[in-house]
Amino acid sequence: MTGGRRSALRDLLAPGLASLVCLAILIGLGTWQLERKAWKEALIDRIVARSRIEPPAPLPAFDAFDPAKDEFERVRATGRLLHDKETLVHGLAPGDMPGRALQGYYVVTPLRLDDGRTVLVNRGFVPTELKDPGRRAAGQVEGETTVTGMLRQSEARAMFVPAPNPATGEWFNRDVPGIAAAKGLGPVAPYLIEADATPIPGGWPKGGQLRVDLPNNHLQYAFTWFGLAVCLVGVFAAFALRRLRGDAVDGTRAAAGAPPPRP
Template sequence: MRIMPRHRASLVWPCVFTCAAAAILVSLGVWQLHRLAWKEGLIPEIETRANGAPQPFPPVAEWPKLRPEDCEYRHVAAEGTFENGKEALVFRASGGAAGKQPGYLVLTPLRLTSGGYVIVNRGFVPFDRKEQSTRLAGLIQGETKITGLMRQPEARNFFTPADDLAAGTYFTREPDLIAKHFGLAPAAPFGIDADDTPVSGGWPKGGATERNLPNNHFSYALTWFGLALALVGVFAVFAWQRG
């Protein structure tokens, strides 16, 4: 029986580990390339949705069936009455299209003519317009029709501060949370970002939706492939030194 040299035997498990880890890293790189292809197809689809003619806002019966990926940035029109006494403010470090200064997004429930509620992001206000009393001219009274883009809730992360519900100040756009706080039901599980139609007094400024979808999948793929190559290189050096 032929016995494997000791230095070669000592390389068996490092080789197994290297091959397994490299395979995982390569598969992650391939997955990112698939995500890249998906994202590159999604971006023009979203632009088409956002720039198309506004569609009627979905009725309550359709809400449970809607998937976020199918309705995000859909251009819609909704009719109803704003409940201005139930306003919520979402902090923003920048106003986006409304300016670089920090401030708040003004989120107001719209009681839909067809039934139910939807939380509408009416637009941005700077700090000195936080109080509703400083922008009374911008309040829309009575039944109205708005157009804007459907938006799914923002995700929280470890660094998201806690909301101040007593002050009506939030740090993410979460329609469900805001509707629950005000006791609104049934409420749409998504919101609407109002378009840039001017309002009396100039505030809030709508149309601040930013459609800058992150698309870093190619760089992520290069990172995974690079790590796989580096791992193989380290093993090759290790094996050469042991040989």
């Protein structure tokens, strides 16, 4: 091996190690996206299967709720809706046209069960212009009623979601303990019911907002990361070959006594 070749290999050591680190990261991200894809498909299958359970199951015991086992189960509950203690949570819902969303609120109403316990019910969506309960009085179901829907655990507040302001009634996530404390409900179920799309007088709120069409773009993301890994290999290979060939040419010129090429 000539001195020029050895020098070129030494010069490639640092960028080669850096490229290997980046390559490992890109492959790891691609593999992680494939794992997320499998997890998302299993979740969708689970939601679909549980959403078709007939008849709906009774509510699980408040102190025995296990989100990993019980979430998305279809249940029924009978009691009285406490409309005077409803909470509006900011949200979006699909509009009349594809790709268009309506801005408004989810109506979370306590349901006082026959045995005196309370569970929160997300009755559905109302547009911003129907924020005032007086404008949708027809939808205030009175007396004993039976609610069917899917169990959901309390919704954690994401990093970029604003904090709630109970004093002004501004809520941005369906925080079961927080809403219960703000409304003075006392002990409530550690979950809420996402109500089915059942007919309601006046048409609002519209239930059935829990949709199974969860975004599943993980395969595209995996291809992106793997594609970047392939590009990295190609770029480094081209760089290394050019460097090795350049040093080989310089070594040949030096052996022949020829002057180096002008820059």
